[in-house]
Amino acid sequence: MRKKTGLGQKKELDAQLNLTPFIDLLSTCVCFLLITAVWIEIGTVEVKQSHGTSAAQEKKESYDLDLVFKDPTEMRLNLKKNGKRVKSFKVKDESFEGMLSQLNQTITGQVLTFKKKTIEIATATVTPRSTVDYGSLISTLDVLRKNKIVNIGVLTARGN
Amino acid sequence: MILNQSMVAADAFEKHLINRRRKKHWGLKAAGFTLMLTSMVDMFSMLVVFLLQTFSSSPEILVTKGVELPDSITPSVVKEAPVLAISRDGNLYLDQQLVGPTKDVAKKPNELLKKLNVIKKNWAKSHTTPFTGEINLQADRDIKSTVVAQIMGILTSSQFQSIELAVVGHR
Incomplete structure (x- = not known):
């Protein structure tokens, strides 16, 4: 489209986009991004082993939590202060998913608000069983991390 | 055109x-x-x-063949560290190299400890900071959790205290 200016000269208003380098650039970008694309997001769940490690030295004088698997659908929670058990909770359900839900409710409702006071869990340790698979262990750690309990250790089970 | x-x-x-x-x-x-x-x-x-x-610039780790990672809803970013993997067939790999059957390694961890010591020595050569003790642990979702716990115990005894359990993130 051309438009007459006040001086009577014709001036081009439309800019022409050179399509060839534009498509070249887009193709190169698409190829590079497709090659470097990450389709599965790999993450990590950090575990600090608290037996004789630096994690134990960082422990504050607050409550600790022990989670002991009895079987995939039953677990016992021991709330400890200075190494002494102050309260024990039993978590059980018919399915593993139900047990996880119960665990979440117990931690939120009874552990983190112990004796109507908000408490801090310095460290949590999980003792697995051979009947519990690794995927279930990670799901249990997820429940703890969801409740902002991040100093987690996994103990070696003595009995099966 | x-x-x-x-x-x-x-x-x-x-x-x-x-x-x-x-x-x-x-x-x-x-x-x-x-x-x-x-x-x-x-x-x-x-x-x-x-x-x-969807572009990600965070470090990526190679998932060892024969390992199906468990899902997690609270994943953290992967850190660059040695990768220890326990596959579904029961073998243990350190940085994609076979160490041996997991059961045997759990009983006699000498070879694994030697390889871990080599990693620590290499760290000391290339870093001026103290050893962080970080290691990525990949394990199949269906293996027994006690097997993973045993291997974690070996890692802890070898000063690898910050263990990153590899998971597939689902936020």
């Missing part, structure tokens, strides 16, 4: 293409070939935007 059929108002490249077509298919009915540039550029642009959004 839609080519002008007339030589008038055609640029040099278009003229070349028209001439070539005329020479090639002289007397034949011209087969029409059109490429919708607008749609193509639209598609390319959308692809580039989508791929740029």
Whole structure:
């Protein structure tokens, strides 16, 4: 489209986009991004082993939590202060998913608000069983991390 | 690309293409070939935007063959560290190299400890900071959790205290 200016000269208003380098650039970008694309997001769940490690030295004088698997659908929670058990909770359900839900409710409702006071869990340790698979262990750690309990250790089970 | 059929108002490249077509298919009915540039550029642009959004610059670790990682809803970013893997067939790999059957290693961890010590020595050579004790542990989701715990115990005894359990993130 051309438009007459006040001086009577014709001036081009439309800019022409050179399509060839534009498509070249887009193709190169698409190829590079497709090659470097990450389709599965790999993450990590950090575990600090608290037996004789630096994690134990960082422990504050607050409550600790022990989670002991009895079987995939039953677990016992021991709330400890200075190494002494102050309260024990039993978590059980018919399915593993139900047990996880119960665990979440117990931690939120009874552990983190112990004796109507908000408490801090310095460290949590999980003792697995051979009947519990690794995927279930990670799901249990997820429940703890969801409740902002991040100093987690996994103990070696003595009995099966 | 839609080519002008007339030589008038055609640029040099278009003229070349028209001439070539005329020479090639002289007397034949011209087969029409059109490429919708607008749609193509639209598609390319959308692809580039989508791929740029999903682009990740965080370090990636190679998942060992035979390991199906468990899912997690609270994943953290992967750190660059040695990778220890426990596969479904019961073998233990350190940085993609076979160490041995996990059961045997759990009973006699000498070879694993030796390899871990080599990693620690290499760390001390290349770093001025104290050893962080970080290691990535990949384990199949269906193996017994006690087996993983045993291997974690060995790692802890070898000063690898910050163990990153590899998971597939689902936020």
